[in-house]
Amino acid sequence: MQNDNLSDTWSTMYRNPQFHAVSRQRRRVVLTLFIVGTLFYFSIPAVTTFYPSIFHARLFGVVNIGLAYGLLQYPIGGLIAYIYAINMRKLDLEVARMGASPQPRKELA
Amino acid sequence: MNPLLNTKRVLALVPALALVLASGVACAQTKVLVGDDFQGMTMAIFAIFFGATLFITYLAAKRNRTATDYYTAGGGIGPIRNGLAIAGDYLSAAAFLGVSGLIALYGYDGIAYLIGFFVAFIPVLLLVAEPCRNLGRYTLGDVLAYRNSFRSTKVAAAVSSIIVAVFYMVPQIVGGAVILRALIGIPYEISVLAVGILMLTYVVFGGMRATTSVQVIKAILLISSCFVLVILSWAPFGFNVSEFFVSLTHNPMLQSYVSETLLKGSQALGMQEAGQRFLESGLYLKNPLEQLSLGLALVLGTAAMPHILMRFFTVPDAKTARSSVLWAMLAIGVCHLLIVFIGFAAAHYVGAKAIVVLDKGGNLAAPMLAQFLGGGADSLVGNFMLAFVAAVAFATIVAVVAGLTLAAASALAHDVYVGAIRNGRATEQEQVRAARVATLTMAVICVVCGILAKGQNVAHLVGLGYAVAASANLPALLMTLYWKRCSTAGVLAGVIGGTTLSIVLVLVSPNMTYPLQQKTAALATVAALDLRIVDAEKNSSGVTVEARDKLRKESASAAAQAAAIADDATSLVGLKAPLISLRNPGIISIPVGFLLVFIFSLLIADKRAIARWEELAVRRETGIGVEQAVAH
Numbered sequence: 001m002q003n004d005n006l007s008d009t010w011s012t013m014y015r016n017p018q019f020h021a022v023s024r025q026r027r028r029v030v031l032t033l034f035i036v037g038t039l040f041y042f043s044i045p046a047v048t049t050f051y052p053s054i055f056h057a058r059l060f061g062v063v064n065i066g067l068a069y070g071l072l073q074y075p076i077g078g079l080i081a082y083i084y085a086i087n088m089r090k091l092d093l094e095v096a097r098m099g100a101s102p103q104p105r106k107e108l109a
Numbered sequence: 110m111n112p113l114l115n116t117k118r119v120l121a122l123v124p125a126l127a128l129v130l131a132s133g134v135a136c137a138q139t140k141v142l143v144g145d146d147f148q149g150m151t152m153a154i155f156a157i158f159f160g161a162t163l164f165i166t167y168l169a170a171k172r173n174r175t176a177t178d179y180y181t182a183g184g185g186i187g188p189i190r191n192g193l194a195i196a197g198d199y200l201s202a203a204a205f206l207g208v209s210g211l212i213a214l215y216g217y218d219g220i221a222y223l224i225g226f227f228v229a230f231i232p233v234l235l236l237v238a239e240p241c242r243n244l245g246r247y248t249l250g251d252v253l254a255y256r257n258s259f260r261s262t263k264v265a266a267a268v269s270s271i272i273v274a275v276f277y278m279v280p281q282i283v284g285g286a287v288i289l290r291a292l293i294g295i296p297y298e299i300s301v302l303a304v305g306i307l308m309l310t311y312v313v314f315g316g317m318r319a320t321t322s323v324q325v326i327k328a329i330l331l332i333s334s335c336f337v338l339v340i341l342s343w344a345p346f347g348f349n350v351s352e353f354f355v356s357l358t359h360n361p362m363l364q365s366y367v368s369e370t371l372l373k374g375s376q377a378l379g380m381q382e383a384g385q386r387f388l389e390s391g392l393y394l395k396n397p398l399e400q401l402s403l404g405l406a407l408v409l410g411t412a413a414m415p416h417i418l419m420r421f422f423t424v425p426d427a428k429t430a431r432s433s434v435l436w437a438m439l440a441i442g443v444c445h446l447l448i449v450f451i452g453f454a455a456a457h458y459v460g461a462k463a464i465v466v467l468d469k470g471g472n473l474a475a476p477m478l479a480q481f482l483g484g485g486a487d488s489l490v491g492n493f494m495l496a497f498v499a500a501v502a503f504a505t506i507v508a509v510v511a512g513l514t515l516a517a518a519s520a521l522a523h524d525v526y527v528g529a530i531r532n533g534r535a536t537e538q539e540q541v542r543a544a545r546v547a548t549l550t551m552a553v554i555c556v557v558c559g560i561l562a563k564g565q566n567v568a569h570l571v572g573l574g575y576a577v578a579a580s581a582n583l584p585a586l587l588m589t590l591y592w593k594r595c596s597t598a599g600v601l602a603g604v605i606g607g608t609t610l611s612i613v614l615v616l617v618s619p620n621m622t623y624p625l626q627q628k629t630a631a632l633a634t635v636a637a638l639d640l641r642i643v644d645a646e647k648n649s650s651g652v653t654v655e656a657r658d659k660l661r662k663e664s665a666s667a668a669a670q671a672a673a674i675a676d677d678a679t680s681l682v683g684l685k686a687p688l689i690s691l692r693n694p695g696i697i698s699i700p701v702g703f704l705l706v707f708i709f710s711l712l713i714a715d716k717r718a719i720a721r722w723e724e725l726a727v728r729r730e731t732g733i734g735v736e737q738a739v740a741h
Binding site: 014060062 | 732
């Protein structure tokens with residue numbers, strides 16, 4: 001159970017404008033990347049259902065756009081993860097500057 | 110616990126397991142892929158694999174003291190190790206054997222199916238990994254109970270986690286047992302028992318430490334084996350991928366398979382076009398709505414799979430949780446790309462027609478490719494590679510099942526027993542004992558379910574497991590984490606409603622067996638065969654007597670099958686035909702799961718949930734107060 005002092009501490013931190021800025025920035029990055037990733041993934045069934053001929057066009061040799069686009073999901077997924085990691089590293093520094101070390105707090109044994 | 114006692118117990122299981130497997134081979138009667146001359150070598154490879162993992166279990170068992178050791182390996186696992194363990198936890202037999210087989214049989218559509226399993230890690234990384242580390246201790250129930258009613262939330266989360274784990278586990282065990290029987294002739298029941306004993310040994314004695322080591326080793330072995338297979342497949346083409354695909358689409362064996370077996374002559378394609386068709390969509394995934402539903406379940410369900418979530422409690426902080434997902438995505442992505450090329454290589458070198466002779470679902474494509482690339486069925490190297498890939502496949506199944514069992518056992522022991530029944534008051538010893546008893550219970554459940562499921566088509570249970578996770582666990586988890594007004598009533602409605610709806614939708618779906626449909630299909634077969642028999646009798650010069658006799662036998666067999674089904678026979682839930690056409694319920698049950706949490710949270714507010722929101726939000730974002738990992 002939280003005592004009143006601790007509860008006040010959470011409240012004070014929650015109302016800290018810096019905390020809100022960090023929280024907003026994180027939400028912006030997460031939502032943008034989530035939407036991009038989801039659209040990119042579901043574009044495959046969308047194209048194969050409505051415009052399958054786009055995927056049939058050859059890119060090089062016998063390799064078609066569909067095959068290349070499908071496999072492109074992997075580097076794109078990697079890129080999304082990379083962009084997220086870079087942004088979070090910046091936010092980790094912001095959190096540290098707020099005086100709230102994100103390092104784990106020692107617990108009593 | 111006395112380490113010596115552990116040594117004796119763990120080592121005593123080695124001869125027991127060897128005896129079980131050896132007796133299995135001794136009574137094997139079915140036709141198998143590994144030749145008689147190479148059975149001994151195969152068993153030796155299996156023995157070395159599992160001897161090594163049992164030794165690791167022994168080492169881990171010496172260090173297990175507390176419940177934290179047991180559930181989270183002390184919480185001190187590093188990012189690379191945890192990333193590889195996530196990959197080992199996640200890369201199932203369905204991905205390695207199942208998808209390589211799908212690609213070998215259906216080409217492009219197999220890739221479209223596989224991608225979902227990778228993209229699923231984007232929501233894991235963005236939405237759940239770090240908050241779960243910051244707020245939970247051992248289970249999903251911990252995170253949900255942070256601001257919601259302690260006992261009821263824990264019980265609901267535990268029940269749905271156990272359901273997801275069992276749904277996901279049964280097809281792994283059944284698939285593994287079927288494959289082992291086809292590869293080396295171990296009878297089904299013995300194989301299920303071997304998976305159960307091995308997994309139980311790892312988890313009961315070694316807890317999360319041993320499970321993690323087994324998963325890491327399995328991930329490394331799986332990726333290495335896939336890498337070797339791809340290198341050997343590409344070497345004849347000078348590692349020119351384009352050349353490989355040209356050769357694949359020009360392969361007469363593949364061309365005739367696509368045009369005759371897959372398209373059944375329905376499209377007027379030239380041989381070259383038929384080969385090219387293999388690299389296009391529509392040979393397997395034919396229903397877009399079904400594809401969307403399964404895709405949603407895969408992409409969203411992974412983020413709420415209990416065995417994946419549990420891995421984030423084994424690291425010290427959110428940064429490490431984040432890094433471990435990055436490593437996991439790298440390992441899973443690389444493995445998936447290798448699996449894609451293994452599938453195409455199997456289609457090119459072994460051929461779909463040869464693959465379906467041994468297994469209709471194509472699950473033996475990768476082992477058959479290994480045997481071919483090593484020199485064929487009569488060669489020592491070919492059989493060595495086959496045995497190695499078979500052992501890796503078996504290790505894959507055991508590692509995934511171990512992860513699921515540990516997750517389900519933690520839900521049962523930590524959430525239900527220690528949380529709901531003892532209200533969080535239990536000594537370390539009691540907690541560890543409860544964890545071990547829960548693990549044993551789950552192992553018995555999984556072996557019994559595995560044996561009962563013999564001969565059943567349980568592949569759709571994988572999709573159902575993901576659908577329950579996405580419809581029940583995920584809405585409750587995300588809304589607890591990110592929506593201030595989320596309440597206990599909302600969470601309970603989401604978890605119970607999402608789970609029930611997913612299961613009910615599957616019970617009334619085409620996944621179930623509908624005897625009347627089978628009867629109609631059998632009667633249609635009889636009619637079609639009778640027409641062919643009449644034609645054959647008219648044109649007797651073109652058809653041999655044997656061929657006509659064969660047609661008559663097939664017709665009689667189909668007629669007998671139709672006659673055996675009563676006119677009023679119904680499915681398991683009393684239906685004559687499915688109520689919905691969807692096989693995977695995700696597209697209905699996932700939005701309903703979210704709606705239930707939303708509506709019930711608005712209807713029945715929860716003061717405690719609101720009061721703890723600020724604390725949850727600060728801890729979620731900053732990681733303050735995260736449980737201190739035990740320094741090792």
